[in-house]
Amino acid sequence: MSVQRLSRLLCVLLLAHATTARATTLINVTPAQDLRTIIESADNDTVINLSAGTFNLTRNAPFNQAILIENKTNLTIMGQGRDQTILNLPADAQFGFYTGSNVHDLTIENLHIRGTLPLATNTHGIGNFTGTTNVTDVRFSGLRVTNTAVGISADTSTSGTYDGVTITNNEILGTFGLDPGWGYGIEVTNPTNVLIADNLI
Numbered sequence: 001m002s003v004q005r006l007s008r009l010l011c012v013l014l015l016a017h018a019t020t021a022r023a024t025t026l027i028n029v030t031p032a033q034d035l036r037t038i039i040e041s042a043d044n045d046t047v048i049n050l051s052a053g054t055f056n057l058t059r060n061a062p063f064n065q066a067i068l069i070e071n072k073t074n075l076t077i078m079g080q081g082r083d084q085t086i087l088n089l090p091a092d093a094q095f096g097f098y099t100g101s102n103v104h105d106l107t108i109e110n111l112h113i114r115g116t117l118p119l120a121t122n123t124h125g126i127g128n129f130t131g132t133t134n135v136t137d138v139r140f141s142g143l144r145v146t147n148t149a150v151g152i153s154a155d156t157s158t159s160g161t162y163d164g165v166t167i168t169n170n171e172i173l174g175t176f177g178l179d180p181g182w183g184y185g186i187e188v189t190n191p192t193n194v195l196i197a198d199n200l201i
Contacts, residue, residue, distance in 0.1 A: 024074070031055045035087075036067050044073040050111060052084040059093040063100075063129065064121065066093050070100025079111030082144035082171065089123060089148075091116040096145075099128045099135060099154070106138045115147035122181045125172075127153035130189060133160035144171040149182040151175055151201070155189040162191040170199045 025046045029038055031053040039048055057066035066089055069075065077097075079085025089096050096113045099106070113125040125145035133156055145151040151172030156162035165188065172185040185201035188194055 036060065039067050039069065039075075039077065042072070042075060044075070046074070047076045047078065050077070050079045050085045052080045054086045054088055056088045057090070057093070057096070059090050063095060063098045064093060065095035065098035066090075067096065068098050068100055069103055069106065070098075071102045072104070072106065074105040075103075076107040076109070077111075078107070078109050081110050082112045082142060085111040087111060087113050089113065089115050089125075091118065091123075092120040093123055094121050095124045095127050096148075097126045099126065099132060099138065101131075101133050101135065103135045104137060106135075108140050108143065110142040112144040112146070113148070114145075115149075117147050117176075119147070119149060119176060122149035122177060122179075124148060124150040124153055126151075127187075128155055130155045130157045130160065132156055132162065135162045137164040139166040139168075140170065141166065141168050142170065144173070146172075146174045148175055149177045150184045150187055153184070153187040153189075154191050154194075155187075156191060158190055160190065163193050165191045165194045165196075167194075167196045168198050172199065172201045175201075 028049045030051045035055050115123045125148050140152055154165045175183050175185055177183045
């Protein structure tokens, strides 16, 4: 094959890739900004890059969560590392991140989710109730979750869809409680195609 023909083929391949790849919006966020509003109002195909520092979150309706993620496709929330980016939850928050319905291709990585003691409820670092459905391809990785009742959970009903769950390389330290719904490092109910590996609990 001639060099000219090879060059033309390469250009065609690059053009095909460029036209099929999804454009992604990058949003850089500091603790001085409203993280909850930024995430909940983000468009599909967005990377939210959290700076180093401590983000102090509040409890919100409808699930007593700090941040609600629903009706999103291709959303990444990433910190600068679990020693650098810290999300503080109030003692009365039941969830840090609540994974609602209609979520596809979600990544949360490289940050620290920290509850506040003494806990006023069974706080989950990341989780949801079993009413959540139509969720596919979620990844929780490189996280540290501390001072919670449940570190990370992924739940749906027996008729729901929660497919493709990867929970890897996380540290879940200091889970509290002995009652049902308390004291779990990682908990899953009815999801399919689940990988849980290399977590320290």
